[in-house]
Amino acid sequence: MAFEQHSSCFVPFLIMSINVSFSSGVFPESLKEAIISPIIKKLTLEKNTLSNYWPVSNIKVVAKIIEMTAADRLTDHLNRNNLTENYQSANKTFLYTETALLRVKKNDFISAIDKQQVVLLVMLDLSAALDTIRPFNFC
Numbered sequence: 001m002a003f004e005q006h007s008s009c010f011v012p013f014l015i016m017s018i019n020v021s022f023s024s025g026v027f028p029e030s031l032k033e034a035i036i037s038p039i040i041k042k043l044t045l046e047k048n049t050l051s052n053y054w055p056v057s058n059i060k061v062v063a064k065i066i067e068m069t070a071a072d073r074l075t076d077h078l079n080r081n082n083l084t085e086n087y088q089s090a091n092k093t094f095l096y097t098e099t100a101l102l103r104v105k106k107n108d109f110i111s112a113i114d115k116q117q118v119v120l121l122v123m124l125d126l127s128a129a130l131d132t133i134r135p136f137n138f139c
Contacts, residue, residue: 018066022073030065 038053
């Protein structure tokens with residue numbers, strides 16, 4: 001309720017801050033700070049084992065808004081200028097790794113191999129990426 005009452009003062013400042021950040025190419029230093037909290041992956045895991053935790057970063061709301069705005073602008077730019085590949089799933093609405101797999105057909109691979117063409121499929125699964133963060137990065 002308080003935000004809605006004061007949004008006429010806050011929103012123009014927020015928009016100006018975002019635009020200045022984008023036009024200058026500088027992300028404000030004060031927004032680069034975050035509180036990182038370890039969150040256990042599953043309640044059944046051993047609580048004394050560091051690898052059983054995910055580091056969850058709590059960033060400032062304004063930083064998150066700038067991040068989301070940048071992602072939206074990048075996606076709009078890529079789509080508006082047809083800069084994405086047909087089989088690319090990143091930065092496309094409602095497309096995921098699973099969607100990319102469904103679009104790749106076995107016959108496409110066989111056909112390419114028969115023509116002695118190179119077949120390359122790159123897939124990234126980042127679901128366990130946070131497991132690789134070393135403990136000293138938490139501090």
